[in-house]
Amino acid sequence: MRKPVVLITGAGGEIGHGLIERLADDDRRRIVTLDVNPLEPPIARLVHREVVGSILDKGLLDRLLAEFEIDLVIHLAALLSTRSEFTPVTAHQVNVEGTLNLLEFAQREGESHGRPVVFVYPSSIAAYGLPDLDTKARAGRVREDQFATPTTMYGCNKLYCEQLGHYYARHYKQLAADPQTGRVDFRCVRFPGLISAVTVPSGGTSDYAPEMIHAAARGESYACFVRPDTRIPFMAMPDGVDALLALSAVPREALTKTAYNVGAFSPTADEVRAIVLESFPRADITWAVDAKRQGIVDSWPADVDDEAARRDWGFSPRYDFRRAFSEYLIPTIRKRYQVAAS
Ligand code: AKB
Secondary structure, eight states: OOOOEEEEETTTSHHHHHHHHHHHTOTTSEEEEEESSOOOHHHHTTOSEEEESOTTOHHHHHHHHHHOOEEEEEEOOOOOHHHHHHSHHHHHIIIIIHHHHHHHHHHHHHHHHSSOEEEEEEEEGGGOOOSSHHHHHHHOEEOTTSOOOOOSHHHHHHHHHHHHHHHHHHTTTTTSSSOOTTSEEEEEEEEOEEEOSSOOOOSOSTTHHHHHHHHHHHTOOEEESSOTTOBOOEEEHHHHHHHHHHHHHSOGGGOOOSEEEOOOBOOBHHHHHHHHHHHOTTOOEEEOOOHHHHHHHHTSOSEEOOHHHHHHHOOOOSOOHHHIIIIIIHHHHHHHHHHHHO
């Protein structure tokens, strides 16, 4: 039997980095990547096949379908929230039409080899839309079924694609004489802001936290674009990668939801600044609030209720706020920029 393959789209992005390093340790599956940009060489060396191309290229997806027996799709490719507001039509094409192409790809792959293809999809706290700060303060930890009224193109795209995934998993072509449902085993996490020590995000609105940390480590000034009291949930990247892998591996019967909240810590921007200053006391971090980006972050919840993920598939982040900084972010970032400077 051919070795099964995991297809990772958007593999060159922030999550892809950590994910490929982890998946490369597991020799039960080959890794095939699809990204519009070439992977960085150390990551490219870990994969069986690197395909440079677009998720909008159906001919390319057909060729992948013919060549590989894919049993797991981890679909990371997306335009993030800030970027999507500048180019909403392109965002819709990449985030929605791209996801539709991948779901259709998984459906056909499942039909061809007769087993369900597990499809792991990272959604986001952007799928929520709280109407004002009073409601946000009162709501506290929001459940998956609350405030599903996103205010951004990216949030709308994510929420809709969660539904699309559910449709493929449960109701695909339900009126056909011989419905082919159950070929796509769709599973989704709603990520908070992710903070990586090895990559700097681009195009997101939760980017202020990672930008603050990386700027301090590089000895650069940083003007934070949200108010000091802004609070949204965050997670250290290794916990984000663990969450995707844990969700991909859990037996289908254990899952009671299509989309699961996952959270780890929920600091204000000022608390992030304070903890960064503990390690980089000379860091120059000031405030230059961008009212429009602030409006987006204000519409996201202050925290999420992730009880369902903990119960159904044992989600349990390793890093709380202090540990994320002391054991992961600060030591890894210091090493990264020391190496870069030497
Ligand atoms: C963004 O800021 O767009 C993302 C997200 C919260 O999904 N980091």
